[in-house]
Structure formats: structure tokens, C-alpha cells
Amino acid sequence: xxxxxxxxxxxxxxxxxxxxxxxxxxxxxxxxxxxxxxxxxxxxxxxxxxxxxxxxxxxxxxxxxxxxxxxxxxxxxxxxxxxxxxxxxxxxxxxxxxxxxxxxxxxxxxxxxxxxxxxxxxxxxxxxxxxxxxxxxxxxxxxxxxxxxxxxxxxxxxxxxxxxxxxxxxxxxxxxxxxxxxxxxxxxxxxxxxxxxxxxxxxxxxxxxxxxxxxxxxxxxxxxxxxxxxxxxxxxxxxxxxxxxxxxxxxxxxxxxxxxxxxxxxxxxxxxxxxxxxxxxxxxxxxxxxxxxxxxxxxxxxxxxxxxxxxxxxxxxxxxxxxxxxxxxxxxxxxxxxxxxxxxxxxxxxxxxxxxxxxxxxxxxxxxxxxxxxxxxxxxxxxxxxxxxxxxxxxxxxxxxxxxxxxxxxxxxxxxxxxxxxxxxxxxxxxxxxxxxxxxxxxxxxxxxxxxxxxxxxxxxxxxxxxxxxxxxxxxxxxxxxxxxxxxxxxxxxxxxxxxxxxxxxxxxxxxxxxxxxxxxxxxxxxxxxxxxxxxxxxxxxxxxxxxxxxxxxxxxxxxxxxxxxxxxxxxxxxxxxxxxxxxxxxxxxxxxxxxxxxxxxxxxxxxxxxxxxxxxxxxxxxxxxxxxxxxxxxxxxxxxxxxxxxxxxxxxxxxxxxxxxxxxxxxxxxxxxxxxxxxxxxxxxxxxxxxxxxxxxxxxxxxxxxxxxxxxxxxxxxxxxxxxxxxxxxxxxxxxxxxxxxxxxxxxxxxx
Numbered sequence: 001x002x003x004x005x006x007x008x009x010x011x012x013x014x015x016x017x018x019x020x021x022x023x024x025x026x027x028x029x030x031x032x033x034x035x036x037x038x039x040x041x042x043x044x045x046x047x048x049x050x051x052x053x054x055x056x057x058x059x060x061x062x063x064x065x066x067x068x069x070x071x072x073x074x075x076x077x078x079x080x081x082x083x084x085x086x087x088x089x090x091x092x093x094x095x096x097x098x099x100x101x102x103x104x105x106x107x108x109x110x111x112x113x114x115x116x117x118x119x120x121x122x123x124x125x126x127x128x129x130x131x132x133x134x135x136x137x138x139x140x141x142x143x144x145x146x147x148x149x150x151x152x153x154x155x156x157x158x159x160x161x162x163x164x165x166x167x168x169x170x171x172x173x174x175x176x177x178x179x180x181x182x183x184x185x186x187x188x189x190x191x192x193x194x195x196x197x198x199x200x201x202x203x204x205x206x207x208x209x210x211x212x213x214x215x216x217x218x219x220x221x222x223x224x225x226x227x228x229x230x231x232x233x234x235x236x237x238x239x240x241x242x243x244x245x246x247x248x249x250x251x252x253x254x255x256x257x258x259x260x261x262x263x264x265x266x267x268x269x270x271x272x273x274x275x276x277x278x279x280x281x282x283x284x285x286x287x288x289x290x291x292x293x294x295x296x297x298x299x300x301x302x303x304x305x306x307x308x309x310x311x312x313x314x315x316x317x318x319x320x321x322x323x324x325x326x327x328x329x330x331x332x333x334x335x336x337x338x339x340x341x342x343x344x345x346x347x348x349x350x351x352x353x354x355x356x357x358x359x360x361x362x363x364x365x366x367x368x369x370x371x372x373x374x375x376x377x378x379x380x381x382x383x384x385x386x387x388x389x390x391x392x393x394x395x396x397x398x399x400x401x402x403x404x405x406x407x408x409x410x411x412x413x414x415x416x417x418x419x420x421x422x423x424x425x426x427x428x429x430x431x432x433x434x435x436x437x438x439x440x441x442x443x444x445x446x447x448x449x450x451x452x453x454x455x456x457x458x459x460x461x462x463x464x465x466x467x468x469x470x471x472x473x474x475x476x477x478x479x480x481x482x483x484x485x486x487x488x489x490x491x492x493x494x495x496x497x498x499x500x501x502x503x504x505x506x507x508x509x510x511x512x513x514x515x516x517x518x519x520x521x522x523x524x525x526x527x528x529x530x531x532x533x534x535x536x537x538x539x540x541x542x543x544x545x546x547x548x549x550x551x552x553x554x555x556x557x558x559x560x561x562x563x564x565x566x567x568x569x570x571x572x573x574x575x576x577x578x579x580x581x582x583x584x585x586x587x588x589x590x591x592x593x594x595x596x597x598x599x600x601x602x603x604x605x606x607x608x609x610x611x612x613x614x615x616x617x618x619x620x621x622x623x624x625x626x627x628x629x630x631x632x633x634x635x636x637x638x639x640x641x642x643x644x645x646x647x648x649x650x651x652x653x654x655x656x657x658x659x660x661x662x663x664x665x666x667x668x669x670x671x672x673x674x675x676x677x678x679x680x681x682x683x684x685x686x687x688x689x690x691x692x693x694x695x696x697x698x699x700x701x702x703x704x705x706x707x708x709x710x711x712x713x714x715x716x717x718x719x720x721x722x723x724x725x726x727x728x729x730x731x732x733x734x735x736x737x738x739x740x741x742x743x744x745x746x747x748x749x750x751x752x753x
Contacts (some may be wrong), residue, residue, distance in 0.1 A: 029276065036273075037269040042356060044262060047187060058243060059242070059245065060240055061073060077204050077238075078201050080235040095209075096201060096205055098206075099255075111155075114607070117257050147175060148182075187258055278408075279641050281370060282407060282408040283641060285371060417719065418635070420721065421704070422704075442581050443613055454575060459602070460579075464590060466583055470504040471502050472499060473574055474500075474557075476613070478578070482557070494566070501571065513551065514529060524546050528551070529553065533566070592610055596608050683731055686726065
């Protein structure tokens with residue numbers, strides 16, 4: 001029986017092989033995208049598998065108890081943490097971590113390498129992880145350092161780094177071993193770990209605690225609360241709490257060495273796979289439904305011959321299962337071809353492939369069942385004599401096909417609108433006036449006190465093409481170098497950023513003054529407009545050193561997701577930080593060569609890196625660029641599947657109306673009249689859906705733009721153009737198919753009929 005069902009299913013596929021192939025290809029693309037989405041989903045939802053006994057590991061936080069705000073601070077006093085560890089028997093280990101705030105310079109063999117995500121910690125640090133992550137060959141003790149494999153290769157090449165001595169700004173360290181690069185689904189990311197802390201170390205930083213076997217958070221939390229009050233006099237008014245490493249990962253917050261779950265990418269991939277799968281299913285449902293409408297006599301004869309309803313359903317399911325199986329196998333082949341590139345883009349190291357395959361196979365099985373439903377709906381409840389006698393009216397059943405076509409193009413139109421909106425925002429980011437003249441600005445950065453950038457600033461004055469230069473602790477578009485002061489007011493908290501600049505800063509950046517200073521002294525300061533507002537809000541409750549000497553116009557120090565924040569400028573001759581130079585247009589190449597030569601002359605052991613400030617500012621919106629890439633890919637795939645599906649569906653529909661077209665042509669109808677009569681239904685459905693997509697694009701588009709403090713206008717053409725484009729493409733496809741049929745010889749069509 002099963003063999004007969006399979007043979008019959010193959011016969012139907014072979015009969016309409018062109019349309020079946022289109023449906024299979026569309027579904028295969030959907031399954032491929034779904035597979036990668038499931039892989040990424042499993043990767044993100046099961047983090048930190050490299051930790052040993054991760055259920056016993058927690059990170060300590062603190063919050064300031066003199067205000068109502070319970071803002072958790074990951075920085076904890078090491079002294080307080082060690083004392084808590086001694087007084088709470090359920091805590092087996094207390095491990096301090098002092099992160100390096102910014103790049104960390106490691107020198108070896110006359111070269112200096114900038115390494116980010118570095119920490120200073122205690123020897124027990126490696127005990128937090130599974131043994132296969134670290135390869136420690138020398139005693140991991142004070143004065144030793146571990147390097148990630150990537151950093152080790154960058155510094156030592158293929159040579160064995162163990163036993164080598166490297167120089168850092170905090171002294172010399174012996175390389176005791178290496179470790180695998182931390183996977184991207186880890187809440188902590190580290191490239192180097194140096195030992196300079198112990199159980200007697202002071203200071204503050206991040207603290208991990210490991211519970212004793214069998215201890216629970218319910219046992220430890222009350223003791224933490226009780227001891228917080230006892231430690232208040234010695235370590236300040238702080239309350240201490242614990243969070244598991246899973247809580248840290250899923251909290252959505254990031255830091256110097258911390259990474260959170262990528263919720264945006266996760267949601268986007270799930271939406272992508274869901275939408276493409278929905279569009280592909282719609283294509284096949286439309287095709288199978290339309291095909292089924294012309295199988296009425298076959299179904300009627302089978303019912304007369306005594307075939308039961310369950311057997312008929314079984315036949316429909318076998319046909320659907322065959323299409324889905326072929327699509328699934330093709331999809332897995334495509335996934336293997338593109339796997340390495342996709343995994344690299346998504347930063348996936350380990351893949352639970354068997355579970356991912358099982359999930360997608362389950363989805364495929366569900367799709368097979370879903371594809372069976374329209375045919376059951378059409379035929380299992382009708383009387384066979386009506387079909388055989390020709391009294392079965394299929395017109396009343398066409399609303400399902402219309403609804404599926406409508407849903408397909410509603411989604412497609414919305415995606416086109418979304419792609420246009422994201423592209424418009426990216427263009428806005430790239431061209432928005434920032435409050436300073438970013439064109440022609442280039443910068444170098446150094447956080448080492450031994451590199452006095454003022455020396456280089458004095459040298460660049462003689463470089464041809466350099467208009468002006470300045471040294472500052474921070475620059476727009478970079479978070480490093482700003483000093484933050486937090487003011488706790490009555491019921492809210494305000495942040496005040498401070499930047500140290502020299503006297504050439506405002507001329508170099510061409511920042512305008514709202515109130516130009518009469519002098520720039522070391523005892524005074526300047527504010528931006530938001531800073532003036534905040535000083536009035538503080539209303540003398542907090543003492544601010546110095547005298548206000550001027551006010552600069554507001555400008556964007558951060559990316560456009562954040563509003564302009566209060567900013568204070570102190571006039572200082574900075575030694576380290578950022579040297580910014582303004583280079584005349586057309587003189588960039590020559591000036592950069594001279595600048596590199598001066599750098600090598602002054603700082604021969606430090607690599608020279610020159611960055612374009614405007615490019616770096618735009619790059620700070622990298623998540624928006626990635627979002628644009630994914631939306632464009634999604635839109636292209638969905639439009640492609642929808643258009644190909646519409647092409648096959650319209651051709652199949654017209655093929656079934658070929659006798660009608662021939663008769664109309666014999667009676668003198670023009671090609672335009674034939675196309676209008678045959679395609680009007682398709683066009684009206686697509687036009688209605690294009691119109692219905694406008695409020696959807698408007699709603700989700702506005703929600704997305706609310707994530708930016710500054711964004712482009714939601715122009716009317718972004719809302720209307722997607723519908724017009726989709727309508728134009730779909731009408732062109734359907735009209736072309738009809739034109740080909742209408743231009744054929746009607747005699748041949750009538751003879752074959």
C-alpha cells in the first residue's frame with residue numbers, strides 16, 4: 001500500500017515537475033536558514049560550557065545603600081569579598097579579577113602588541129574552568145601570565161611561548177602557558193591573564209565565588225545581607241549580592257571583559273527563519289491547493305471505488321512528505337556547503353549538530369502535516385457524485401489560496417519597507433552633522449605614560465598638510481578616556497562626563513562656542529549646553545572645582561543611539577590619550593607617511609596605528625550595519641521565493657485556463673483583455689496586501705527607530721514605495737506569463753483540449 005502511495009506521489013511530481021521543483025527549492029532554502037537559526041539558538045541558550053561545576057559558580061555585585069536606586073555595581077572591594085569568604089562557610093573560594101580598562105601593551109623582541117580584554121587575577125583563576133581549556137606548563141604563580149592561542153601566535157609566531165619573559169606596563173611576566181580562545185557563548189572574554197593578586201590583595205574589581213558542594217543561594221543570601229551591615233563602617237555603605245553566571249550572560253549587559261547573550265541577532269535570526277519558512281510554505285500550499293482543485297475527478301472516482309477518508313488523507317500526506325523530504329535533504333546539503341562561512345560570521349565555535357538536525361527534522365515533519373491540511377479541507381468532505389457529475393464548484397474553496405497569496409505578499413512588502421528604512425537610517429548616520437567637523441580628522445591612541453604624545457604634537461606642526469593638532473584624554477566616538485562622576489539627586493541619578501583637553505582641542509575639532517571664553521586656564525573648565533543644564537539642576541548641592549569659563553555647542557561624543565550627555569572640559573596638557581590631527585584634503589597620503597616616520601623616530605618599540613575618526617564613528621554603529629546586512633539578505637530571499645512562487649503559480653493557473661484563453665482569442669479578444677481577465681484577481685489581492693502593509697511597516701519601523709536617540713524621518717515614500725515595487729514586479733510576472741500563453745496558437749490549444 002505504501003509503495004503504491006509513493007509511486008502515485010512520484011507520478012504527480014513528475015507530471016508537474018517544473019512547479020514541484022520551484023516549491024522544493026523554496027522550502028529547501030527555508031530549511032537551510034532554519035538549520036542555522038537553530039544552531040545559533042542552541043549555541044546562545046547553552047553558554048559557558050567550559051566552566052567546571054558551573055552550577056556552583058557566582059559573581060558578586062554590590063549596590064550603594066544610601067540611595068533608593070538598586071543599581072548593581074560589578075566592582076567589589078577585594079578586602080570586603082575576602083572577609084565575606086572567611087565569614088561564610090558555604091563559600092569555598094573567592095577569586096578576584098582586576099580587568100585592564102582598555103588595551104594592554106605586551107612587549108617582546110623589540111615589538112609592542114596591543115592586547116585587549118586582559119586581567120590580573122590570583123593563581124586559583126584557572127580552577128574555575130575545565131582542565132582542557134588551559135595548558136599550564138609552568139607554576140601559575142605571581143609573576144606569570146597566560147596568553148590565548150591567538151595572542152600567543154601574534155607575539156611568538158609558531159615558537160613555543162612557555163618560559164619567555166614579556167614586558168608590560170605593570171612589570172615583567174613569565175609565560176606559564178596558553179589557553180584556547182574563549183567561545184563566543186561565554187559571559188567572559190579574556191585574551192591574557194596575569195597573576196598579581198592574592199588573598200591579601202586590596203583594591204576593587206570583579207569577584208567570583210564558588211560554593212561548597214551542596215550549598216545553595218538560599219543559604220548564602222541571608223548571611224550576605226547580615227554581614228553587609230557589619231562591613232559598612234570599614235568598607236562603606238554597600239550591600240552585596242550574588243548572581244549566577246547564567247544570570248550574568250542572560251542579563252543583556254556587557255563590560256570590559258564581559259559579554260551578554262546577543263538578543264538582537266537571536267531574535268532576528270528566529271524571525272528570519274520563521275518568515276522565510278512561512279513564505280515557502282505558502283508557495284507550496286498555493287501550488288498543492290491549485291493542483292488539488294484539478295484532481296476532483298480523481299478523488300471522486302477513488303471515493304466511488306470505496307477508498308476511505310483515512311486512506312485519502314494518507315495519500316495526501318505521503319505526497320507532502322515526499323516534497324518535504326527532498327527539500328530537507330537538499331537543505332542539509334546546502335547547509336554543509338555554507339556552514340564554515342556562516343559559523344565564522346556568527347562566531348560559533350562548537351555546534352550541537354545532531355540536536356539541530358533533530359529540531360529541523362521535527363519542523364519538516366510539521367510542515368508535511370501542514371501541507372496536507374489544504375487538500376483534506378478541499379476534498380475529504382465532499383460527495384463523489386458531485387465531482388463526477390461536474391457539479392462540484394471549486395470557486396467557494398478559492399478563498400484559502402487568496403488568503404495564502406495575500407499573506408505571502410503582505411510579509412514581502414513589509415520586509416522591503418524594513419530594508420528601505422534601515423538603509424535610510426544608515427545613510428542618516430553616515431551623513432548627520434555631528435556638531436564638529438569630522439572630515440579630515442585622524443587620530444592615534446596611546447594609554448602608556450611612557451609615550452608622551454605632546455612630543456609628537458610638537459613634531460607634527462612641521463608636517464606638510466597638517467592644519468592643526470590636539471591631545472586629549474578622549475575623542476568623539478570612543479568611550480575610553482572620559483571620566484565619569486555620578487550625582488545622586490533626590491529621586492534620580494545623573495551622570496557627568498569629563499574630558500581633559502589642551503587649548504587646541506576646539507580649533508582642531510572646529511567646535512563652536514555658545515559662550516566664547518575670554519581665557520582658557522588650568523583652574524577653569526568649560527561645559528557643553530547639556531552640562532550647563534545639569535549644573536543648574538545640581539543647584540550648588542555638590543561642589544565643583546574651578547570656574548566656568550565658557551560654553552561649547554552640543555556635539556555627539558557617542559553614537560546616535562545615545563542622547564547628548566552633560567560634558568565638562570578641563571584644560572590640561574595631556575601626555576597620553578589621543579592625538580588628533582586635521583589633515584588638508586588631498587594631503588592625506590603624504591601627511592600619514594611623515595606622521596608614521598615621526599612616530600617611529602620617537603617611539604620605535606610601539607606599533608603605529610592611525611585611524612580616520614569619521615570612519616571609526618560610523619563603525620561604532622556596527623550593529624546597525626549588521627542589521628542592514630541581515631535585513632537585506634532576508635528581503636532578497638523572501639522576494640525571490642515569493643516572485644518565483646508567483647511565477648510558477650500563475651503559469652500553472654494559466655495552463656489550466658488555456659482553453660478559456662484560446663476561446664477568448666478566437667472570439668477576438670486582445671492580449672491586454674485576456675491578461676486583464678485572467679490576472680485581475682491576482683493583481684487585486686497583491687494590491688490590497690501592499691496597502692495593508694503600510695501600517696505594519698509604520699508600526700514596526702517606528703518601534704525600531706525609537707532605539708536611536710537621533711534618527712531619520714519616516715518619509716512617506718518609505719511606506720508607499722515597497723507596495724508599489726512589489727505590485728509592479730508581481731504584475732510584470734503574471735502579465736508576462738499570460739502574454740506567452742495568449743500569443744500561442746489557439747487552434748493547438750483547442751485541439752489538445
